[in-house]
Amino acid sequence: MGIDRSRVRPTGVPFHGVVPGKQAIPLRQIDLHITFEDSTNYRTETLTFEVVEFHGTYHAILGRPCYAKFMAVPNYTYLKLKMLGPHGVITIDTSFQRVYKYEVECCDRASAIITSEELVVIKEGTAEEAPDFKRSAGSFEPTEGIKEVLVGLVAPRAKWCASTPRFPPNRKALVDFLRTNRDIFVWKPSDMPGIPREVVEHALKIKLSSKPVK
Incomplete structure (x- = not known):
């Protein structure tokens, strides 16, 4: 990409679910300017990327930090990404054929990694313990009695x-x-009466003119 190596900085934060294995440790971090749309209506923001040493079918992966920075709204059904620009809404879209092609490439790439010696190299840089996705994020289990x-x-x-x-x-x-x-301690819902509705409230947003469907 022609980027000087002085722009990358050390990092030690692992991430999961990108390659077959337990977890991956990135080599470096780098800040890059990302622009959506053309010269008539565009948005540019600075995003932080994790630089990795393994090959993949994508050059870069944009996740939740990207959506938050651009205030973008993705729609996976229609394959569109929308955000506000200086001259209206910016819409990024693609075709189902292209998405299917890349999905096939990802599956083939993952299968090749699993059946090759590259998985052994990846596992050498991973942690010994894999995350337990069956446990909830807020669960707690004591190590002793x-x-x-x-x-x-x-x-x-x-x-x-x-x-x-x-x-x-x-x-x-x-x-x-x-x-x-x-x-x-709260043992049942009736033990906490008087909670203001502005603190928490559950509501179903239903059109009044809609016909109920069982």
């Missing part, structure tokens, strides 16, 4: 996770603290 403590007076129970050999002197203090502050 779980102690179940009766917090409420009757039924409610709370589980606090603490290393048994690490906190034996503070165990009673923790239990007493939970029981003293048990009023902050």
Whole structure:
């Protein structure tokens, strides 16, 4: 691309799901100016790219940071990308034939990597542990024992996770603290009345003239 190597900077942030394997470590980061549309109506923003050492069917991949920077709206059904420009809406589109061609190339490329020695090279730069996509992002599992403590007076129970050999002197203090502050726990929806509607509200946006369909 004719870019001077002084423009790239070190990085150590891994990413997943781009190549077969567990996770990939990029070589460098670089900031590039990206422009959409032609000279009559265009938008230019600076995006940060991760520079990798493996081959792929795409020269670059634009993700959520690109959409956020351009305030762009993608539509995967109609294969269009729309954003506001200085002279109206900018629409980037393509053909289904071209998308199908690139998808086939990606599948063929992935199959070739899996059946070749290149996968071994990729795995050498990956972490030992693969991310567990079955676990939710907010899930938490303790590495040591779980102690179940009766917090409420009757039924409610709370589980606090603490290393048994690490906190034996503070165990009673923790239990007493939970029981003293048990009023902050929410056991069912009726325990939190009076939440303002401007804080959270669920609504179904349905046209009043639409006929209900079962």
